[in-house]
Amino acid sequence: MARSLTELRAQLSEIEPSDATFAGIDAADVEHLIAIMGDEEGWLAERAVYALSRIDSAGARQALLSAAEDPRMAIRVAAAVAAATVPAAQSDQMLLKLLADPQPGVRKFAVRAVSERNSEAVLRRVREISAADDDPRLQRVAEERISSISGG
């Protein structure tokens, strides 16, 4: 059952969230979650993305696509993490954007979201990061990811 925007905000306002934070949130809450994605509290907007990633509905998936292009970095980080939970085709669509993000923090979590199910184009981008990213820490993360995917 959909809860009010106020109730949803309160439920999502845990400092250190657990699975309980998202308990009972479902497709009926998507509209409010999309509204919270626009909240000026970045961490709460970000948490709405994580809530949406737990909902299997077209509206939620569309919202995650838009999160991957959000101007706020934290929202894009959440989208990168969520890319591991959505269907492969949508994951590819999100990750190709997020792996090219100007912020290394976003690229890092995008790399971590990549798995065997993703397309060759996505895997190629991870290999490029491992070979030549500006951020040496991120290069190592990408190397580890490639190694993990190839069973090395």
Place this chain on the structure above:
Amino acid sequence: MAIDAALYSGSKCYFFHGSQYLRVTRGDTGPGTVDSGYPAPISNWGWPGGFGAGGIDAALYSRSKCYFFKGNRYVRVTRGDTGPGTVDPGYPAPISNWGWPGGFGAAGIDAALYSGSKCYFFKGNQYVRVTRGDTGPGTVDPGYPAPISNWGWEREFIRIHFKSLLPVTPALGQFMDTQFTELQKLYATVHIDARRGSTEDLSGDPNLSSLIALDVGRCLLGQPTQEQRDLFSHRNGAGGNDLVVYVVQTLVSTNNSNFVGCATHPDGQPGAAVVQNSARWLTAHEVGHVLGLRHVCEFPSPQNPSPNVACVAGSNQSDRLMFPNVQWTHPPPDIAGAEATTMLASGLTRPLPF
């Protein structure tokens, strides 16, 4: 320079140090004015047998009388407003004549204080409260001697440094100031003096740039991630027991979520990470964790439907600092007595010299 004793006496105050004293024309709230001719030797007062000539331990105003203490003896003086007055016959006399319980003060006292109908006498870490007799010893109130610590003066302190992976803009500076000020006001209520250390902008360090989105794992105390280890190793300017609060853009959890703050830290590198937000007591909450506090309750979940202490809507749990949600009620939030004891027992709170 320390003083040995001080004395109120109408329009004048007297301050004693070694064999000398100052007479000051009082200012009600300021330092007043030292009268000409001072410092002067205490011996000028000509007390019998040279009493107090080398210095005194304590002095006490008591309306028409003043008392001066040295070692195990004292003199009672009929006051002169601006001069030495007159030592009453029979003095010096032993302090033990006053018969304080358990021989308190018989060998000497450290300080004495007039306070209307009561006087207070201090020795070591104890004191007695006496219902005054204008010219006699008065009566020690029941329950004394008692520890001076009962007055709650003993305080501990922590020092908190901020290090930001975000550029320290005026807005971010304001965020850190607010977080610290609210923490400082709240912790003062439990006798912890929070002191602000350094503020460092780490946003220009290319080696840290990807940590702006920090992997905090499940944020379990004692189990920092490699990224937390890397970030918390940056402690420039922070002493071993100082706390460092790292400001990042986002704290990413392995449970497909984000934290607002996380107090997990490597051993020997105490601190917490927070994100910029409008929850005024977030840093106080996270530092509370670092000082040993746990949440006051947990929200039931499918995995744990019956936590030991469940959060109950409408209860006063949300009045407490360690409520696990930023929606505190009746702010500022509360710190319970047992929580204060835990914080003060933490090795990170250190005694303030007094």
